[in-house]
Amino acid sequence: MNQFQPLVFSGVQPTGNLHLGNYLGAIRKFVALQATNDCIYCVVDMHALTAQLVHEDLKEQTRSIAAAFIASGIDPTKHIVFNQSAVSGHAELAWIFNCVARIGWMNRMTQFKDKAGKDAEKASLGLYAYPSLMAADILLYRATHVPVGDDQKQHLELTRDIAQKFNLDFAAKIRAIGKGIDIKVGDEPVHAYFPMVEPLIDGPAPRVMSLRDGTKKMSKSDASDLSRINLMDDAETIAKKVRKAKTDADGLPSETAGLAGRPEADNLVGIYAALSDKSKADVLADFGGQQFSAFKPALADLAVEVLSPITGEMRRLMDDTAHIDAILKDGGERANARAEVTMKEVRDIVGFL
Numbered sequence: 001m002n003q004f005q006p007l008v009f010s011g012v013q014p015t016g017n018l019h020l021g022n023y024l025g026a027i028r029k030f031v032a033l034q035a036t037n038d039c040i041y042c043v044v045d046m047h048a049l050t051a052q053l054v055h056e057d058l059k060e061q062t063r064s065i066a067a068a069f070i071a072s073g074i075d076p077t078k079h080i081v082f083n084q085s086a087v088s089g090h091a092e093l094a095w096i097f098n099c100v101a102r103i104g105w106m107n108r109m110t111q112f113k114d115k116a117g118k119d120a121e122k123a124s125l126g127l128y129a130y131p132s133l134m135a136a137d138i139l140l141y142r143a144t145h146v147p148v149g150d151d152q153k154q155h156l157e158l159t160r161d162i163a164q165k166f167n168l169d170f171a172a173k174i175r176a177i178g179k180g181i182d183i184k185v186g187d188e189p190v191h192a193y194f195p196m197v198e199p200l201i202d203g204p205a206p207r208v209m210s211l212r213d214g215t216k217k218m219s220k221s222d223a224s225d226l227s228r229i230n231l232m233d234d235a236e237t238i239a240k241k242v243r244k245a246k247t248d249a250d251g252l253p254s255e256t257a258g259l260a261g262r263p264e265a266d267n268l269v270g271i272y273a274a275l276s277d278k279s280k281a282d283v284l285a286d287f288g289g290q291q292f293s294a295f296k297p298a299l300a301d302l303a304v305e306v307l308s309p310i311t312g313e314m315r316r317l318m319d320d321t322a323h324i325d326a327i328l329k330d331g332g333e334r335a336n337a338r339a340e341v342t343m344k345e346v347r348d349i350v351g352f353l
């Protein structure tokens with residue numbers, strides 16, 4: 001039984017325009033979880049250096065993710081919103097985790113393979129170590145639950161592996177400082193310092209796919225802007241992108257089984273379902289038998305209805321950078337206070353004087 005104090009943690013990279021995948025897969029869940037949980041939401045600016053070192057304006061990008069959090073409904077006074085680089089514990093714990101994680105584990109990470117491409121020798125060491133920093137982000141606060149899109153599942157499994165190895169390797173030291181908790185990992189009792197995090201990956205659109213190719217994830221780094229709906233797109237652009245979205249020649253089926261083998265149709269129905277808080281079956285009950293020429297305008301209208309208030313609020317917030325900076329500074333101080341509690345204990349466990 002997990003007896004750690006429940007805490008939700010998640011992060012978003014300031015690496016470009018946020019899109020509908022980021023919103024449905026992550027940010028919307030962040031908002032919903034606030035009502036019943038203590039939450040920490042982080043703009044992971046250190047991660048932004050892993051794939052691209054020099055950014056045109058990283059500070060501005062960081063502010064825009066914070067603005068998206070707040071415009072979507074995250075309350076930075078009740079919870080914590082901050083940027084990762086403001087809390088040095090992330091880097092310090094990541095180093096310790098670099099020494100916990102095994103090369104064999106890192107070599108299995110599919111995101112590294114995807115992002116490094118064919119010439120992995122030229123990828124940065126940071127890109128390779130990304131999942132270890134991500135584990136540090138979460139475990140620095142001993143967070144128990146992590147809302148993410150489906151693409152991050154493997155990294156969360158690695159986070160559990162790192163926590164488990166740390167707990168086992170340092171078991172005697174953890175007992176000595178008296179800060180561990182008895183949990184069960186499977187059937188095994190473990191005296192744990194770090195919790196076994198639970199990923200929160202659910203809903204009808206845990207992996208929103210590209211509008212141009214239903215087999216590829218919607219992504220900030222896709223060369224085609226038509227592949228994604230950005231949170232900052234205006235109504236006309238959203239309508240155009242939905243109109244141009246790839247589909248097959250058939251109409252919409254009446255039941256979800258009819259979406260099998262039709263990735264583009266499945267994706268558009270999933271997006272509609274997520275935006276309207278319905279199941280795919282409910283959406284097909286309404287639109288089954290209709291052509292995409294009828295469904296697409298309804299989808300575009302719904303996307304505009306949900307996103308435009310967020311876009312408007314983001315624009316308003318981005319005009320007041322001092323306000324965003326003050327929110328991030330306050331969040332950074334509160335995050336740092338919590339992180340230091342963990343780091344003091346971790347330094348003690350590891351044996352740093």
Ligand code: AQP
Pocket residue numbers: 011012013014015021022023024025026147148149150151152205206207208209217218219220221222
């Ligand atoms: N297509 C997606 N569907 C559902 N969830 C998604 N997420 C990202 N893409 C999708 C979720 O958004 C959160 C923040 O992601 P991130 O920006 O930190 O990293 P990412 O996964 O690398 O996002 P992108 O947009 O795909 O960026 P690039 O193109 O740079 O790789 C995470 O919870 C992620 O699961």
